[in-house]
Amino acid sequence: MRNQLLTLAAAVLIPGLAFASPVAPATATVTLTGSIGNACHMGDLSSSQISVGTLTNSSDGTLAAISGSPNTTITGSWCNVGSKITISALPMVAQGYSGSPPSGFTKAVNYTATESGWGAPTPSDTSQGTTSGADSGSHSGSADVGTAEANTITVTLSNFTAPVSGSRLVADNNYQGTITVTLTAAS
Amino acid sequence: MLKYTLAASAAVAAVLALSVPSYADNSASITLSGTVVASCSISTSTPTLSLGNLATDATTGDVTAQTISKTGTYSAFCNGSSNSATVTATALTYQGTVPTPLAGSFANKINYNLTTTGLPFSGSVDTAGTGSASVTGVGPFVVSNQSIGGSVNIEATTAPALAGSYQGSVTITLTAGL
Numbered sequence: 001m002r003n004q005l006l007t008l009a010a011a012v013l014i015p016g017l018a019f020a021s022p023v024a025p026a027t028a029t030v031t032l033t034g035s036i037g038n039a040c041h042m043g044d045l046s047s048s049q050i051s052v053g054t055l056t057n058s059s060d061g062t063l064a065a066i067s068g069s070p071n072t073t074i075t076g077s078w079c080n081v082g083s084k085i086t087i088s089a090l091p092m093v094a095q096g097y098s099g100s101p102p103s104g105f106t107k108a109v110n111y112t113a114t115e116s117g118w119g120a121p122t123p124s125d126t127s128q129g130t131t132s133g134a135d136s137g138s139h140s141g142s143a144d145v146g147t148a149e150a151n152t153i154t155v156t157l158s159n160f161t162a163p164v165s166g167s168r169l170v171a172d173n174n175y176q177g178t179i180t181v182t183l184t185a186a187s
Numbered sequence: 188m189l190k191y192t193l194a195a196s197a198a199v200a201a202v203l204a205l206s207v208p209s210y211a212d213n214s215a216s217i218t219l220s221g222t223v224v225a226s227c228s229i230s231t232s233t234p235t236l237s238l239g240n241l242a243t244d245a246t247t248g249d250v251t252a253q254t255i256s257k258t259g260t261y262s263a264f265c266n267g268s269s270n271s272a273t274v275t276a277t278a279l280t281y282q283g284t285v286p287t288p289l290a291g292s293f294a295n296k297i298n299y300n301l302t303t304t305g306l307p308f309s310g311s312v313d314t315a316g317t318g319s320a321s322v323t324g325v326g327p328f329v330v331s332n333q334s335i336g337g338s339v340n341i342e343a344t345t346a347p348a349l350a351g352s353y354q355g356s357v358t359i360t361l362t363a364g365l
Contacts (some may be wrong), residue, residue: 040213052221061226061266061329074215092219096365097268104329105266109221155217170327171225171266171365182214 038185040083043076055109055175061168063109063160071156078150082186088140089113089179091129094172106131106167112159113179117152119145131163155179225267227361233259241341248347250297258336264329267363271323274303274310279353294344297353305335315342
């Protein structure tokens with residue numbers, strides 16, 4: 001634009017040049033570049049707490065069958081690139097019972113947490129609690145999803161077991177376990 | 188000026204490249220909860236224990252002091268962290284009808300004391316006293332087909348005992364507690 005103004009001024013001040021050969025306009029092209037980083041967002045839990053109620057048979061104190069398939073959903077999750085979904089389950093442990101229980105008893109209940117809805121395959125993880133309540137090591141289940149994904153994730157719990165078959169659960173008003181679901185964008 | 192414009196464009200491009208948001212909220216934690224109610228259970232496969240024919244003094248007819256060892260078989264458990272157990276015993280009582288005119292002349296009740304063994308606690312009771320003993324603060328325990336018993340110490344009577352059948356009871360009550 002400035003060059004054009006200069007050209008016009010020259011034409012006014014120097015009439016003899018008004019019909020000289022025109023000056024080719026100067027142009028410059030600027031290329032704008034940008035990028036979007038790989039990212040994942042975990043959505044909202046329909047419920048951050050799942051209660052399975054009473055865990056034992058009142059007749060003998062052993063683990064009762066857990067009715068139904070306890071579950072919760074996570075809505076609004078997305079990854080803008082391929083991703084890895086990881087799920088880990090920590091055992092349900094009696095929170096109020098101190099120390100290790102005597103022989104024949106347990107203060108932990110194990111279970112399997114399975115994720116679904118985020119591509120395939122569906123990863124799962126089984127907690128590995130011992131009778132004393134400790135988790136016996138680092139473990140998790142995971143699956144790689146090759147493309148971007150935006151979907152509802154469902155976490156379903158199943159296969160509740162005692163660390164030692166037939167052992168009885170110590171009484172406690174508060175058994176608690178934790179399930180963690182993580183989305184990691186492909187690098 | 189052209190250089191300045193290009194420099195400005197480059198700066199804009201750089202800003203765009205740096206404006207990629209960074210997301211940290213990519214995990215969710217779910218808490219799983221449940222409860223285990225405190226409870227106890229006890230059962231026996233030997234609901235009746237026979238003490239046999241009690242010895243009596245041949246001259247007076249009084250029941251003499253004697254010790255009889257008996258065991259029963261029990262299965263029991265308590266899952267509470269602080270349970271209690273109560274042992275209650277009742278005297279051996281004549282099961283027939285006491286002839287009214289002779290009621291004061293004969294013994295129709297025989298006392299005894301015993302200590303239960305084989306459980307994670309012990310309880311001593313004497314039917315001549317309160318007939319009951321309690322233990323508290325018992326932790327979780329389980330016994331399966333365990334022999335529980337001990338010595339039944341029959342106490343002497345001060346009168347001849349009526350002949351016939353006598354019956355008493357020993358009751359173990361378990362109460363769960365946290």
